[in-house]
Amino acid sequence: MLVAFSVSPAGTGNADGSVHDAVAAAVAVVRGSGLPHRTTSMFTEIEGEWDEVFDVVKRATEAVQPFGSRVSLVLKADIRPGYSGELDGKIDRLEAAIDAHKNSKNHS
Numbered sequence: 421m422l423v424a425f426s427v428s429p430a431g432t433g434n435a436d437g438s439v440h441d442a443v444a445a446a447v448a449v450v451r452g453s454g455l456p457h458r459t460t461s462m463f464t465e466i467e468g469e470w471d472e473v474f475d476v477v478k479r480a481t482e483a484v485q486p487f488g489s490r491v492s493l494v495l496k497a498d499i500r501p502g503y504s505g506e507l508d509g510k511i512d513r514l515e516a517a518i519d520a521h522k523n524s525k526n527h528s
Contacts, residue, residue, distance in 0.1 A: 422498040422506055423473050424463045427481050429488025442487035446480035456507045463494075467507045470499075 427446050428439045447464060450457050453476045455468040464480075466473055477495065484491050500506065 421470060421473060421500065422465060422467050422510075423477060423495060424465045424497075425477055425480075425493065425495040426463050427477075427484050427491060427493045429484050429491055431489030432487055439487070442484045445483040445487070449480040449483050450476055456505075458507060465507060467504070 427443075429442045432439060432442070447459055450459070450464055450466055453466070453472075455466050455472060455476060457464060457466045459465075466476055468476075477493075481491055481493055498506070503509075
């Protein structure tokens with residue numbers, strides 16, 4: 421399964437609203453998990469089996485808790501039994517489709 425999630429504290433007391441230290445703590449948990457992952461400016465994606473992925477999400481959420489009075493978690497999951505390597509596989513298929521689309525327009 422693939423899970424994309426974003427976790428951040430609220431009630432941090434930071435005048436500029438910055439949450440990078442809290443997010444760094446969460447990403448450190450993900451990176452230490454050994455599971456395939458990717459972090460972008462808005463979400464972290466992680467791939468693995470249900471229990472191991474949700475354990476990492478839980479621990480990442482717990483790592484953020486000390487940074488504020490509450491925590492916000494946004495999560496999206498793609499549950500596709502029997503598939504692995506989808507963190508890159510989905511992107512590879514998308515890029516191939518984009519290339520095919522461009523090539524078909526160039527030959528029209």
